[in-house]
Amino acid sequence: MNQHRALSEDTVAGRLAAFAVSAAPPPAAEAVSRRLLLDISGLAFAARHETYTSAARASAAGTGPCTAIGHAQGLNLYDAALVNGTAAHGEDYDDTFEGGPVHAGVVVVPAALAIAQHRGLDGTAVMRAIAIGAELMSRLSLVAPQAIHKAGFHPTAVIGAMAAAASVGAAIGLDRARLANALGIAGSLASGIIEYLADGSWTKRLHPGAAAQAGLRAALLAEGGFIGPASVFEGGHGFFRAFAPSKPANFGPLLDGLGEDWIMPTIAFKPYACGTMTQPFIDCAIALAGQGVRAEEIVRLVCKVGEGTVHRLWEPLAAKQAVPNGYAGKFSTPFCMAVGFLDGAAGLVQFTDAQTLRPDVRALAAKISYEIDPADEYPNNFTGHLRATLTDGSVREIRQPHMRGGAREPLSDAELIAKFNANVAFGGGDAAAAEALFAAINAIAAGGPVRMGESA
Known part of the structure; x- marks a missing residue:
C-alpha cells in the first residue's frame, strides 16, 4: 500500500x-x-x-x-x-x-x-x-x-x-x-x-x-x-x-x-488584438495621428518602456521593426504602433500576414525605437509613452497612464458585447x-x- x-x-x-x-x-x-x-x-x-x-x-x-x-x-x-x-x-x-x-x-x-x-x-x-x-x-x-x-x-x-x-x-x-x-x-x-x-x-x-x-x-x-x-x-x-x-x-x-x-x-x-503591454503604446500612436501628424512627417519616434518588456516586445529591434508575419507583429511594439497610427485601429484584420508587407507600415515601424525608463511601473501598471521628432524640428510627447480595458479604465458591457459580436x-x-x-x-x-x- x-x-x-x-x-x-x-x-x-x-x-x-x-x-x-x-x-x-x-x-x-x-x-x-x-x-x-x-x-x-x-x-x-x-x-x-x-x-x-x-x-x-x-x-x-x-x-x-x-x-x-x-x-x-x-x-x-x-x-x-x-x-x-x-x-x-x-x-x-x-x-x-x-x-x-x-x-x-x-x-x-x-x-x-x-x-x-x-x-x-x-x-x-x-x-x-x-x-x-x-x-x-x-x-x-x-x-x-x-x-x-x-x-x-x-x-x-x-x-x-x-x-x-x-x-x-x-x-x-x-x-x-x-x-x-x-x-x-x-x-x-x-x-x-x-x-x-x-x-x-x-x-x-x-x-x-x-x-x-x-x-x-x-x-x-x-x-x-x-x-x-x-x-x-x-x-x-x-x-x-x-x-x-x-x-x-x-x-x-x-x-x-x-x-x-x-x-x-x-x-x-x-481593446486591441495583440500583446498586452503594447496596447497603451497603440493608444499613444492613435492619439498622435489624431493630432494631424502624418507618417512622413515623423523623423523618429522613441518610447520609454519598462525593462521587463524589452526582451519580448522590442528586441532584437531590427526584427521587431520588420516582422515576418502577422502573429509576430502582435509581439512587436513598433509594428503595433505603426499599424495603429496608420489605420486608427488594431483589430483582427490589422494582424494578417499581408499587413506586415505594407510599405507604409514597415517605413513607420523602422522609425520607432525605445529607451528604458527605470521609473516605469511594469508589471504593476502597463503604461504607454512616445516622443515623436518631426521634420520641422518640433517634438510631440504623448503618455497613456494605464491600459484601457483594465481596472483603471474598464471596457463597458456594451463595448465587450460589441467585441463579442465582431469576433463571431x-x-x-x-x-x-x-x-x-x-x-x-x-x-x-x-x-x-x-x-x-x-x-x-
Whole structure:
C-alpha cells in the first residue's frame, strides 16, 4: 500500500486546496467570470476556421460530448479543452491580469466547460470553477513576477496548469486532500517555453489549451487516488524553483487575504488584438495621428518602456521593426504602433500576414525605437509613452497612464458585447449564430445547462 503523510494545512498546496473547496465568489468575481465566459467564447468562435485551430482539431483522438466552440462535432474533454484554449488565445485578443501578466480566462474557461459537459454539471459549477481558477492564476502570477518569463517559460502555460487543476477539482467536488494532490500532479504536467518569440511560430497559441488539458488530467488523476508532492510550490525542487529560479518565491501575494480579498475582478479585457503591454503604446500612436501628424512627417519616434518588456516586445529591434508575419507583429511594439497610427485601429484584420508587407507600415515601424525608463511601473501598471521628432524640428510627447480595458479604465458591457459580436462575425457567423451563442452563455451564467450554441 502506498503510504503518504497526511496533508498539512501549512503547505501552500494545502492552503490553496482549502480555498478551492470552500470559496464563495463575491458578486464582483461572478460578474467578471461571466465576462470571461463571453470574451473567450467569442474569441474561440472567431478563430474556428484558422489553420492553427484546424490543426488542433485534427489532433483530436475521437468524438465526445464536449463542444469545440463554433463546430458541430463534439470531442472528448481533453481535446475540447485543447481546441478551445488554442482557438481563443490564437489571436492574443483575450483577457490579461496585469500584475502577472497572465491570461486566466483562456485556460480556466475551456477547462471548466469541458469538465461540465463531460460530467453533466450545470452552469453554477462552471461559473464557480472559472472564478476560483482565475483567482488562483492571478495570485500565482504575483509570487515571482517576471522571473518565469526570464527563465524562458510562458507564465500562462505553466501557472495555467495549476489554476486549471484547481478549477476542475472545485467543479467536480474534490476534497481538500485530493485537490492538493491535483496541484502536486499539475506541477509535473506544466510546460511551455517562449521560443515562439524568435519567429512568430504557433506554440504560444497552444499553451492555454495544453494547460487546460493538463489541469483536467491532474484533477482526474487525483480523483482516482493518484498522489502528487505536497510541497509542489515551496519545495527545493518545486514549481517556482523550476520555473522562476532567478527570484525567491514570495507567497504573501498568493496567500494573504485568499478567499476574502478577491483580485480577479481587476482582470483586463483587451481593446486591441495583440500583446498586452503594447496596447497603451497603440493608444499613444492613435492619439498622435489624431493630432494631424502624418507618417512622413515623423523623423523618429522613441518610447520609454519598462525593462521587463524589452526582451519580448522590442528586441532584437531590427526584427521587431520588420516582422515576418502577422502573429509576430502582435509581439512587436513598433509594428503595433505603426499599424495603429496608420489605420486608427488594431483589430483582427490589422494582424494578417499581408499587413506586415505594407510599405507604409514597415517605413513607420523602422522609425520607432525605445529607451528604458527605470521609473516605469511594469508589471504593476502597463503604461504607454512616445516622443515623436518631426521634420520641422518640433517634438510631440504623448503618455497613456494605464491600459484601457483594465481596472483603471474598464471596457463597458456594451463595448465587450460589441467585441463579442465582431469576433463571431470574423469567424463567419451571422447574427443568428451570435444570438445563439450569447443565449447559451447567459444560460450558463444563470446556472442552467452547459450548451455552447453548436454550429457547423
